[in-house]
Amino acid sequence: MRVALFTETYLPHINGVVTHVKSLKDGLEKLGHEVLVVTADATSRKHYIAKGILHCPAHTSKRFYGYGVAMPLSTTRLKLISQFNPDIIHIHNEFGIGLSGIMIAKILHTPLVYTLHTMYDEYIYYVAPAALAGASTKISHKYIHMLANSANALTGPSKKCEEYFRKVGVYNKPVNVIPNPVDLDTFNAANIQEDRKKAFREKFNYTDNMTIAVFVGRLGREKSVDILLDYWAQTIGPQEDIKLLIIGDGPCKEELEEQSRQLGIDPMVTFAGKVMHDEIPPYFACCDFYITASTSDTNSISMLEGMAMGLPVLQITDPLNEGQVKDNINGYIFKDAQDMYDKILKIKNMSPQELDKLKKSTRESVENSGAVNLAQYVLQVYDGAIQEQTHRKHRLKIWRPKKIAAKRIGLKKWRKNKYETKL
Template sequence: MRIAIFVETYLPYLNGVVTHVKILREGLIHNGHEVLIVTADKTVKEHVLEDGVLRCPALEVKKIYGYGLSSPISLTLMKRIKEFRPDVIHIQQEFSIGLAGVRAARALHLPLIYTLHTMYDDYIYYIAPGPLTGIARRVSHNYVRFIARRADIVTSPSKKCLDYLSNAGVHRKVYVIPNSVELDDYSETATTPEQRAAIRERYHIPADAFVACFCGRIGKEKGVDNLIKLWHAQCGGDPSLYLMIIGEGPFRKELEALAQSYGLGGRIIFTGAVPHEQISPYYACCNAYATASLSEMYSISMLEAQASGLPVVQWLDPDNIDQIKVGVNGYLFETAEEFGRIIHQLADVTPEQRVELAKRVRDSVKERSSDSIANYLLDLYQQAINKHR
């Protein structure tokens, strides 16, 4: 089968959607299928096709994490899609490139798959000031509805999307396909003791300290400010407890100032952006993953942490509860006191108990390999082809 996947950003740019598409692409290719990635790229001046990735020239949108917006109407783009001769088009995001995918599917009479990754209501503040939030939300709902109604199949990594789509006026079957992870990249043997020790040394973390981490885009929607407040209230008095914030984003300076105001500048660490191929030792040098975000749709960062053997401590999110098996690969909290109790309990486990816990956590995500998501989507691609005919 020949699959054209449309995504607004792709490697070397990194976010959860990019990671999802990278894993899907690898799984499809491993199973003998051909894949073309179509993406916007603000660094190119003309359409560039290299190693199965078609990069379309784009204008940078600095306010939205440096995304680029490409023209959805392009004769060159359409020519390249025709030359690839796809059996199906799969759009992973809804902006300029996603719209180009919708247009290509319609022009070439091809089945269209649409995957919703993002709860856009949580991101409205990036593009609209407070008084215009309601209008912007209605516009975004109308646009998502426009895309979804033109797709033969709609998927999402989380059940959380069902309420969102319903609020947007989309009432149809949605296939929930949890994200996958490259298990080998986060296995017990993927990093060395020297690599783990080097990261702790770089950030002046004692070898015997307990470290919880969060990894992701540092934006308001990720709730990292709440995580820091929880850490201050429940863990700030224990000098053996450290929190590592991995990632970059527009909210970072404010969060660093917040940590400094609590006197925790040395024990709440901001690493900045870390290339994806270098992220595994960061997880491996930690003891747990903590998050207070309510905007996730089956978080890939959490999944990578679990593949690294880290139990997840997550603020209860009823609409996205499936990723945690309490007592197996993570713990849920609803109050600051519960958060503190969980962190202190994890910090107090013996080395033997920690090894056993890590194995249990890794085992819980073994079915989330790249082949699993590829095989599931191949079935949906065939359904879309049959339905479109």
């Protein structure tokens, strides 16, 4: 099968969508399928294909972390994709490249799959002032509704995506929930050498008796790191040797650093800033658990990567992501500051045997989340989309002649009635 994956961002950029698309590409290719990634490239002045990637000229968007945004219309892009002759077009973003995928699928009569990765209601503040948030949200709902109706099949990494599709008015299509993937080889604690762990601890002045919590993600309001800091200040004292490591950058980084200082917890909180994706495993290897208060994530890849490293997760209550974290299996759910503190102490006070058991079961909980597993799940969706497209074409063959005939009959009746009225 030939598959064209449309994504606004791709390597060397790193985010959840990029990681998902890269894993899907790798998995499909391991299973013998041919993949073309279509992406925006702000460094390119013309369309070209290299190493299975169609680079599309784009301009840099400062609002979206310097990612490229491409125009949706391009005859060159259409020509190159026509030559690739995809059996499936699969879009992963909603902007220029995503729109391009929809239009090209329609022109080529190719089945279209749409994966929703982002709960856009949580991100409206990036593009609209507070006064226009309500109107912008309504517009975004109509836009997502249009994209969904254009697709033969819908997917998303959690139940939250299905709820969002229903929220924007998409009721007539099933949503295939396919959890995000994780690179099980890269994120494996057994592959991290002791000297790299030691270098990490020395870098941040962490001693062996400290308990280290870690969060990885974009530092925007939707990640709710401010809630973590508030909870930390309410319950944890410096004498307890419990530290919080925050990895990532974003529009709220300075604001969060100031909040940490204002709360008086800055000696307990480390802002590591941006860390390259392939450098994160040693950080995880020296931490004791992953923690998040975000309810905007659909199926956080950073969290899954932490779990692959054996880090149990402390996650704030999030009903639509229920089941991702299971108490005593791969972490614990907390509902408020005191509950968070109690769960931290539970992990901190575990015996080495208890902790090893929890870490092992945490790793096991994501061992079916590799690239090949993802590809196998998605291939089932592709087969369904191809069948739906075939049925749709069959319905059109029947419907169109009937419609034309109905129009002709209606026209004859109108002419007859008009003539009789005149008489």
